Amino acid sequence: MAGNPNLLEAARNLQDQTVCFLRDLIAIPSVSGDEERVIQRIKREMERLKYDRVWVDSMGNLFGQIGSGKRILVFDGHCDTVAPGSLDNWRCDPFQGEYHDGTVFGRGASDQKGGLAAAVMAGRLLKNAGLPPDVSVIVAASILEEDHEGLSWKKIIEEDRLRPEAVILTEPSNMAVRIGQRGRMEMKLTIHGVSSHGSSPELGENAIYLCSPVLQEIENLNSQFRGDSPLGKGSIAVTNIRSSAPSLCAVPDSATLHIDRRITRGENEDSCLEEIRHLPSVSKNRYDLGIPEYTVTSYTEYTVREKASVPMWLMDPSHSLVRNAVNTYQNLFGEKPEIGAWKFSTNGVTTKGIYDIPTIGFGPGREEEAHAPNESVTVEEVIQAMAFYAALALQWGESS
Numbered sequence: 001m002a003g004n005p006n007l008l009e010a011a012r013n014l015q016d017q018t019v020c021f022l023r024d025l026i027a028i029p030s031v032s033g034d035e036e037r038v039i040q041r042i043k044r045e046m047e048r049l050k051y052d053r054v055w056v057d058s059m060g061n062l063f064g065q066i067g068s069g070k071r072i073l074v075f076d077g078h079c080d081t082v083a084p085g086s087l088d089n090w091r092c093d094p095f096q097g098e099y100h101d102g103t104v105f106g107r108g109a110s111d112q113k114g115g116l117a118a119a120v121m122a123g124r125l126l127k128n129a130g131l132p133p134d135v136s137v138i139v140a141a142s143i144l145e146e147d148h149e150g151l152s153w154k155k156i157i158e159e160d161r162l163r164p165e166a167v168i169l170t171e172p173s174n175m176a177v178r179i180g181q182r183g184r185m186e187m188k189l190t191i192h193g194v195s196s197h198g199s200s201p202e203l204g205e206n207a208i209y210l211c212s213p214v215l216q217e218i219e220n221l222n223s224q225f226r227g228d229s230p231l232g233k234g235s236i237a238v239t240n241i242r243s244s245a246p247s248l249c250a251v252p253d254s255a256t257l258h259i260d261r262r263i264t265r266g267e268n269e270d271s272c273l274e275e276i277r278h279l280p281s282v283s284k285n286r287y288d289l290g291i292p293e294y295t296v297t298s299y300t301e302y303t304v305r306e307k308a309s310v311p312m313w314l315m316d317p318s319h320s321l322v323r324n325a326v327n328t329y330q331n332l333f334g335e336k337p338e339i340g341a342w343k344f345s346t347n348g349v350t351t352k353g354i355y356d357i358p359t360i361g362f363g364p365g366r367e368e369e370a371h372a373p374n375e376s377v378t379v380e381e382v383i384q385a386m387a388f389y390a391a392l393a394l395q396w397g398e399s400s
């Protein structure tokens with residue numbers, strides 16, 4: 001089958017500047033919370049590419065707009081990364097933007113500076129092609145995603161009142177179309193006991209011992225969870241235990257478990273809390289159970305209190321946005337894309353999960369390389385993603 005060579009060719013013509021831009025993005029470290037310099041670099045690029053409007057909001061997210069129509073299509077790419085971890089595991093410098101044999105290496109190459117670079121450059125293709133008068137395309141470089149996915153978009157939608165008609169996430173997808181992901185929540189379970197002198201443990205109620213059957217019952221929950229296609233089944237893991245006692249020579253009077261729970265279709269915050277309350281070894285003890293909250297401060301000193309819980313989201317595969325993406329891919333590359341769900345979590349938890357804005361994902365790079373040492377992305381995929389983003393925006397603009 002013949003593909004559509006025009007946008008691919010136009011994207012290839014931008015290859016040298018795209019590689020240059022992407023290598024710069026990787027060479028500017030932007031671990032979550034420290035995104036100011038990389039935001040300024042992307043802003044300069046948007047201005048150079050003659051975006052119609054470029055601005056940074058009070059939290060520090062960057063936006064570049066093409067067109068001025070009321071129908072808004074957003075391409076979202078987070079510009080923060082996780083830390084490099086032990087440098088011993090890296091074969092290259094994570095912050096050099098190394099480039100050889102058609103591949104760019106470094107922290108964020110896959111997750112997700114490659115996708116962000118492709119979206120920013122796609123703006124130039126759209127500027128040249130011209131959008132229908134009722135359409136605007138906004139490329140967003142969002143922040144703080146790695147530790148608090150969805151947080152930036154809560155602020156953008158609620159406070160800035162920017163309400164897109166559809167959102168394309170540019171996270172790595174192995175060039176497949178992503179239509180959902182599991183949700184995620186943390187729980188804090190404190191079991192209370194009674195302290196006594198360590199020399200007379202029989203006089204107390206050891207909170208650590210009380211936790212022992214609790215741990216087993218939590219682990220057993222995993223075998224009761226049901227599968228769900230394409231999201232997969234929920235999961236639960238105890239990730240931390242702390243205890244407190246009047247001294248190390250005393251029986252502890254409380255122990256707190258930190259629990260990570262992945263949420264699939266049919267599960268929610270309340271059902272997950274209930275599940276813990278109903279465990280026999282929990283209900284027979286004195287306990288406290290809740291979802292932890294964190295205070296998050298951005299590089300602009302914007303501060304917000306955030307509950308550690310995000311919902312799952314899933315698009316109907318027959319939705320027009322998904323069909324648009326499939327048609328776009330087919331026209332461009334002459335074959336059908338793979339469609340499925342992401343293993344990891346994204347800003348879709350807010351755009352689709354909370355606000356029900358049609359959202360899909362597509363990006364260059366291997367999902368399994370995200371957060372791993374020696375991350376990389378091929379220039380060919382970045383160029384193809386750029387052409388895909390531009391073609392999708394044009395096709396979406398023509399549909400209503």
Ligand SMILES: [Zn+2]
Pocket residue numbers: 078111112145171370
């Ligand atoms: Zn990511």
